[in-house]
Amino acid sequence: MTVRLQRARPGSPELQALVDELAERLGRSVAVDDPLVRMVCTSRHFGDEDPVRIGTLLQGRADNAAIRYVLDQGVTQWPRPGFIDGRHDLGLLPRYVVPLRERGHLLGLLVVVVPEKTLADEETRAIAGAAEAMAALMYGEWIAADTRKSDERDLALALVGADVAARTTARRRGEERGLLGAAEHVLVTVVQLSCGTELVHRSEAALWAALEGYRQTRSAQGLIAIGKERAVLLQLRDRPPHPDEVAAQTARILDELRTFLDPSADPVIGVGGRHTTLDDAWTSYEQALVAARAARRLPSLKGAGDWELLGELGVLLQLPEHALNASLLPKPLRTLTESHGGDRLRDTLRCFLDHAGSIPRTAETLGIHRTSLYYRLRQIQEITGLDLDDGAHRLTLHLGLRVGELLAPSTAGAV
Template sequence: MGSDALQALVEQLAEELRRSVVLDDPLVRFICSSRHFGDEDPVRIRSLLQGRADSEVIRYVLDQGVARWSKPGYIEGRDDLGLLARYCVPLRTHGHLLGLLMVVSADKTLTPQETDAIAQAAPAIAAQMYAEHLAAGTEETGTQELLLALVGASPAERSAAQRRLLDRGLLPDAPHSVVSVVQLAPSHEPPGQVEVALRGSLERFRQTRSAHGILAVTAEWAILLQLSDQPLSQRELTEQSTQIVEALATYLDASAAPVLGIGGRQNGVADAWTSHEQALVAARAARRMPHLKGIGDWEELGEFAVLLQLPDRFLNETLLPRPLRALREATGGQRLEETLRCFLEHAGSIPRTAEALQIHRTSLYYRLRQIQEVTGLDLDSGADRLTLHLGLRIQELLAPRGDSTTV
């Protein structure tokens, strides 16, 4: 919610115009609003009741490019969204987008006198927003620097950051910690918008019923450290991560391609750096493995947690075992590879593999003999099975979605 000073400035402009005025942040999230003048629409009413606009409305407004506007303009209404046209003024200071000043004008017929009044009021509103932004930013910057030191490479800096975070009451001395990392691909969003979107998507998790957290945010990535009296459950972390990724999809265009990695659950502040390292690996998994749908969890990665610590230059076709490459190149190689994968996933059980593939056991035995002939390996050998199974796992990592940013 906006401060009393911002509320007074918005009310003053609305009374002069005799029109409804709304002040939103750069993510089209509600800050404050004037009283109604009979021009309210369903979007305005829902925003007042819910404290925010619907995701579809937010995406529609952002798709108009308002974050890039250098001057005021009209946002077209949308009957299906319950949105009347609005005159939108981007509020900027030193090129930084602070917020969006919206004046409802269903017929887009603001007079020159009205637009002049808005133009005269906008600088004072922007100045007040900037002052509040600076006040909040100073504290955030200090906290961010401590968090980066806490998860950094230097044990001495980690120890010092831990003491300062606890002494200042920025974090509780709780026994359980977990770090989540969000990474974005380079996008077409205007400067500053990405950082605002990351902060807006994560800030609700700085304080929950289960945990207390702090953030570090840049224009490409974000870190969220959470401390709690009880370990956060996998279900809670998955739901949280899904909400973050969905929020980013609302605030940013598809080119941002966000991925999120959840680190292992560790012991208190002192071991947060370990969770951070694991979260980076989990985020790399989310980038390389499409079936994870943008969210990787260290504790669910299994053997991939080891493989993904190899440098990118080694994660290529040459890492595949020669027998597996021979199988892929053989006649009917795809069918044989699928058979092999199913056989290994079912721990070499003939009945369960045949049932899963929906083929007769005789057909399965025939395929397995073919696999052994092509690969030269013995499927009764644990070492040979491990070679093939590991090769299949590596193969899953060789079609990356994009480059990851190192945090």
């Protein structure tokens, strides 16, 4: 089941009045959504409500499938108003959508339910006039919100930065402004995007929307820093977070981002270590960067890396990017891979080492007889020239296999 995060900020009374006035004039349901199709304010019904509209009123936003459908129509990039087709399977009637822009900034979407997909000229003029007034009003609110977000970003980045003096100053400022509570358990989460085809404002809006629900919760007080392709969530908690709680939070953030952004954004999340003082927030941040790197390199993590679950990979991933290549693979391991039946032998070796050299558990996992396993292990020793009873030799091969997991697909095949 999809867990709903904090809804978009409710519109001002002035914006609500403009929406109600337009709806009464048209005799149609009208709403203003934010750029991520989350409801800001809406009018009463006029007998044209559909399941998506009703669900939005109950939940505070449409479900993910409806949001994704609307965004896939490219409405946030439309230069002028237009219709989007209805979708019976989604419970969505056709809508007339007007991008609300002011000085180049997309502030939201004016949405009018139009089941017949046609508007009279006077209706179109009324909508255009209302849209102009709404955009002007929303621009002032956007300026104020952007200033607050910028101040919060600077504070969060200083708290996770390497400069001790800057961290001390930031902590004092945060406490004076009431942004930092007394809780001392610290957790830093980093979100990274590959934004090749995404508009910057869309990416920033999506990052904020996915994280804002975690700024203030029953167990955490947080700060958010949003950049073009990266976001940082710094959380102070009154108790150490349970692993299941962290995993659920991470999954929800990814779910939101995958709803709001195209697949090309390919979001990944890195969760830092859990620390017991705000002074160690910078350490959790650095660990979160490593975990995000793991999430990018290891498909098995499905976009989410956690420092406390990385083990030795956390050490290997601190190697410089240029150094993390096939040259790190031990020669005996390369020889094994290039041999006849190398893939099978490599998988056998990995299983054997992962099970700490246990013959019974390795044979059971591989589903083979112990005699067959002994035969394969003898082959591995003959090909590599290494002794699997020697701890140093085992470590060489095991680290080599781990490095191979981290290599890009183009080089990992050579492992």
